[in-house]
Amino acid sequence: MFLKNLDLTTALRPSYLxxxxxxxxxxxxxxxxxxxxxPNQQNGQVYLTSHRICYVDKAEPRKYSAALDLKDxxxxxxxxxxxxxxxxxxxxxxxxxxxxxxxxRNGNASPAQRVDSPFRAPPVETPPPSSAxxxxxxxxxxxxxxxxxxxxxxxxxxxxxxxxACGIKPTLTHILKAAISNATSxxxxxGGPALYTPLPVRPxxxxxxxxxxxxxxxxxxxxxxxxxxxxxxxxxTFLNHPSLxxxxxxxxxxxxxDLPAELTQQRRETDSPGPVLSSLAPKTSEALESxxxxxxxxxxxxxxxxxxxxxxxxxxxxxxxxxxPKTSSNGPVGGSSTGAATGGGGGGSAGGNQxxxxxxxxxxxxxxxxxxxxxxxxxxxxNAFEDLEALMASAKEIVALAETxxxxxxxxxxxxxxxxxxxxxxxxxxxxxxxxxxxxxxGGGDSLYLSELARTLAEFLTDDSRxxxxxxxxxxxxxxxxxxxxxxxxxxxLVSPADFEKAVNLWDKLGLPVRxxxxxxxxxxxxxxxxxxxxxxxxxxxxxQDLHNFPPDREVAWxxxxxxxxxxxxxxxxxxxxxxxxxxxxxxxxxxxxxLCREEGIEGLKFWENFIDTGEGATMPDPAKVENExxxxxxxxxxxx
Amino acid sequence: xxxxxxxxxSSGSDPATDTTTTKPTGTLxxxxxxxxxxxxxxxxxxxxQTNLTTYHAQQTKWSSLLLSYCRHHRLFRLSxxxxxxxxxxxxxxxxxxxxxxxxxxxxxxxxxxxxYVPTSSGKQKGETEGDEAFIxxxxxxxxxxxxxxxxxxxxxxxxxxTVYELREGEGTRGTEIWGMDSDVLVKALGTVVKRGKAxxxxxxxxxxxxxxx
Numbered sequence: 001m002f003l004k005n006l007d008l009t010t011a012l013r014p015s016y017l018x019x020x021x022x023x024x025x026x027x028x029x030x031x032x033x034x035x036x037x038x039p040n041q042q043n044g045q046v047y048l049t050s051h052r053i054c055y056v057d058k059a060e061p062r063k064y065s066a067a068l069d070l071k072d073x074x075x076x077x078x079x080x081x082x083x084x085x086x087x088x089x090x091x092x093x094x095x096x097x098x099x100x101x102x103x104x105r106n107g108n109a110s111p112a113q114r115v116d117s118p119f120r121a122p123p124v125e126t127p128p129p130s131s132a133x134x135x136x137x138x139x140x141x142x143x144x145x146x147x148x149x150x151x152x153x154x155x156x157x158x159x160x161x162x163x164x165a166c167g168i169k170p171t172l173t174h175i176l177k178a179a180i181s182n183a184t185s186x187x188x189x190x191g192g193p194a195l196y197t198p199l200p201v202r203p204x205x206x207x208x209x210x211x212x213x214x215x216x217x218x219x220x221x222x223x224x225x226x227x228x229x230x231x232x233x234x235x236x237t238f239l240n241h242p243s244l245x246x247x248x249x250x251x252x253x254x255x256x257x258d259l260p261a262e263l264t265q266q267r268r269e270t271d272s273p274g275p276v277l278s279s280l281a282p283k284t285s286e287a288l289e290s291x292x293x294x295x296x297x298x299x300x301x302x303x304x305x306x307x308x309x310x311x312x313x314x315x316x317x318x319x320x321x322x323x324x325p326k327t328s329s330n331g332p333v334g335g336s337s338t339g340a341a342t343g344g345g346g347g348g349s350a351g352g353n354q355x356x357x358x359x360x361x362x363x364x365x366x367x368x369x370x371x372x373x374x375x376x377x378x379x380x381x382x383n384a385f386e387d388l389e390a391l392m393a394s395a396k397e398i399v400a401l402a403e404t405x406x407x408x409x410x411x412x413x414x415x416x417x418x419x420x421x422x423x424x425x426x427x428x429x430x431x432x433x434x435x436x437x438x439x440x441x442x443g444g445g446d447s448l449y450l451s452e453l454a455r456t457l458a459e460f461l462t463d464d465s466r467x468x469x470x471x472x473x474x475x476x477x478x479x480x481x482x483x484x485x486x487x488x489x490x491x492x493x494l495v496s497p498a499d500f501e502k503a504v505n506l507w508d509k510l511g512l513p514v515r516x517x518x519x520x521x522x523x524x525x526x527x528x529x530x531x532x533x534x535x536x537x538x539x540x541x542x543x544x545q546d547l548h549n550f551p552p553d554r555e556v557a558w559x560x561x562x563x564x565x566x567x568x569x570x571x572x573x574x575x576x577x578x579x580x581x582x583x584x585x586x587x588x589x590x591x592x593x594x595x596l597c598r599e600e601g602i603e604g605l606k607f608w609e610n611f612i613d614t615g616e617g618a619t620m621p622d623p624a625k626v627e628n629e630x631x632x633x634x635x636x637x638x639x640x641x
Numbered sequence: 642x643x644x645x646x647x648x649x650x651s652s653g654s655d656p657a658t659d660t661t662t663t664k665p666t667g668t669l670x671x672x673x674x675x676x677x678x679x680x681x682x683x684x685x686x687x688x689x690q691t692n693l694t695t696y697h698a699q700q701t702k703w704s705s706l707l708l709s710y711c712r713h714h715r716l717f718r719l720s721x722x723x724x725x726x727x728x729x730x731x732x733x734x735x736x737x738x739x740x741x742x743x744x745x746x747x748x749x750x751x752x753x754x755x756x757y758v759p760t761s762s763g764k765q766k767g768e769t770e771g772d773e774a775f776i777x778x779x780x781x782x783x784x785x786x787x788x789x790x791x792x793x794x795x796x797x798x799x800x801x802x803t804v805y806e807l808r809e810g811e812g813t814r815g816t817e818i819w820g821m822d823s824d825v826l827v828k829a830l831g832t833v834v835k836r837g838k839a840x841x842x843x844x845x846x847x848x849x850x851x852x853x854x
Contacts, residue, residue, distance in 0.1 A: 563682075563684075591691065594695055597685045608684065611686075612680060613697075631678060
């Protein structure tokens with residue numbers, strides 16, 4: 001199936017794949033399959049990431065959430081809405097996905113199935129080395145990357161050919177990214193089918209992509225004999241330039257010409273507001289397989305724009321991609337290491353260098369290695385910060401570097417350890433945070449932003465690897481959390497205290513695993529939902545019980561084996577890792593419940609187990625009760641009571 | 642009273658057996674025969690509790706401690722000083738503050754178990770809070786009926802007795818009435834008078850006589 005199950009985080013958000021970036025969130029979205037509404041998926045949030053579109057149902061998030069991989073999307077269409085019909089985005093899966101109805105988790109159909117596909121020939125997955133294309137940002141024409149373009153040596157001074165269609169010169173990073181994604185798409189041996197171009201397949205000018213040209217006779221009526229020459233508009237039959245998105249004559253949307261006829265015809269009818277899909281409805285493959293997102297709360301335009309961007313970027317190809325080609329060829333090593341861009345990827349280039357390198361053993365060798373590594377790092381960092389686009393392109397590498405630096409410094413000096421941990425954390429934090437920019441502004445004003453912020457916070461708090469709550473002893477004051485959270489954002493997209501508080505107040509409503517608690521004094525703290533007053537009291541009491549068994553540091557006047565000893569807020573803070581304010585509040589909470597009692601003395605305020613009110617407390621030790629009863633009895637006997 | 646203090650507070654001894662075997666009466670302090678309850682050695686017992694439930698329990702325990710202490714020593718009036726024994730525990734060096742003592746006496750007063758001793762200056766205005774208080778481990782009514790039953794037993798109805806006789810006479814020796822505080826005794830006799838079972842008359846200066854019917 002096109003739609004897959006979705007793993008959710010504790011905060012009921014999609015759990016992201018490695019390197020996956022959140023691009024956009026919109027709430028109040030319904031799902032259609034074909035022209036039918038999916039009955040249980042009519043109100044939810046849609047998360048657009050660099051890899052997927054995730055639907056998280058509002059009512060039953062664990063049950064009805066679904067996701068689809070962008071790499072399986074053949075085509076996407078925009079429908080602006082009409083009268084009562086909401087704007088929709090239709091996502092048409094790839095042909096091989098439609099042909100094979102089996103749910104496939106990894107999204108890769110087996111080669112055998114693809115051969116069976118009537119719509120597509122077995123792909124030729126070995127394009128010539130020069131087949132990299134870059135899509136012009138102005139006219140979205142796919143240009144070939146010049147064959148002499150070498151990503152490893154390219155700089156801003158490298159001459160770049162202008163776009164063949166509109167004549168606008170591309171930016172270096174644009175071509176760089178195209179070349180890299182091309183290199184990575186060819187890297188896995190055997191040519192994974194997942195690496196198909198997910199762009200709407202159009203006849204590409206020139207011979208740079210032979211696959212469509214070598215197709216066997218297709219049933220499509222739009223398939224002309226010379227497919228690459230022009231592109232016929234299905235509405236007015238005007239022969240358009242292949243790179244156009246809409247017809248030059250009538251303005252109608254142009255459809256890829258290798259699309260099955262049934263589907264293109266079907267598409268016209270699906271625009272009407274559809275009936276709800278009943279479980280008995282016949283499942284004809286192609287009609288049911290296309291998925292529509294109905295944007296009832298607006299936000300469809302931004303979603304569409306970002307979807308377009310992310311399908312163009314094809315970030316999923318970067319997964320497991322080799323690092324940015326290194327310019328180590330300029331270093332002392334010498335040799336041709338351009339293989340990374342042109343041929344076998346990173347591994348091949350390293351192998352190619354080996355024979356030419358003079359082997360130096362021992363300390364000298366280690367030193368040389370270190371030196372070349374440092375040089376390499378310098379180049380990578382230098383390149384990355386040249387401009388922001390390049391930084392985005394090499395973000396992965398930079399993040400890895402930042403982490404290693406942080407580790408190194410941490411190893412060197414322990415004092416600044418926490419700062420470096422913070423640095424590393426903030427590096428890994430890049431991208432996965434809800435910002436006002438990411439979240440759609442549909443209808444409800446800030447509410448979506450706030451609920452996303454609340455979820456982000458909940459994830460941030462419950463993230464085991466970061467252990468924010470755990471380090472703070474399971475409880476953290478709201479102000480501390482706010483400061484920490486904004487620090488991790490690295491100075492951009494800071495959250496205002498007002499928004500922060502509003503978001504935090506949403507936790508209960510959203511059913512997230514953390515909760516806000518207000519102490520008697522008005523201090524607000526954040527703690528896990530499982531952490532109630534009872535568990536806190538139990539922990540406190542267990543500790544105080546221990547104090548009965550361990551002798552105090554110095555001689556005390558009272559019977560410590562019977563009463564234990566008094567503890568100050570400071571002791572408690574140390575023991576449980578709380579801040580002193582929190583410890584005070586927790587102690588007073590326990591006192592309020594009658595579990596502890598206080599002693600004000602020259603040593604300050606101390607808290608003790610409650611041996612005073614032993615009459616009705618559930619925690620009182622038996623001897624005290626006996627004692628109490630004995631006194632009452634004695635008094636009664638002597639007629640006082 | 643050379644009772645050797647029990648050793649449960651020195652960690653060297655065997656406290657486990659001590660706490661369980663030292664009689665159910667509590668713990669003795671040096672120079673005192675009263676077996677103090679366990680709470681008396683609990684430091685927070687001397688701090689006013691903020692939790693209302695706990696505070697109530699604390700006051701109840703304090704008042705029962707006070708009453709049994711006074712009864713043990715047959716004290717009729719108590720000096721409300723934080724330095725004297727029932728309000729001060731020298732062993733753990735904790736004492737009840739003056740205001741806490743006052744609220745404790747107020748608490749007892751509500752039950753009719755205590756009364757401030759009127760100071761000489763406050764006599765006209767009725768009751769003022771002085772430095773001393775009567776602790777009624779028996780209320781004047783109880784004392785009154787006690788005296789009455791003693792009069793019955795000794796068949797002295799109809800006869801006239803002086804207060805001095807009651808307090809220090811040979812007749813009451815060996816009974817609870819002997820050695821009573823005179824003010825308390827007068828108050829007790831007053832309750833009997835109120836019930837119409839006795840009459841007090843001045844039989845000379847400073848000596849009161851009482852006749853039981």
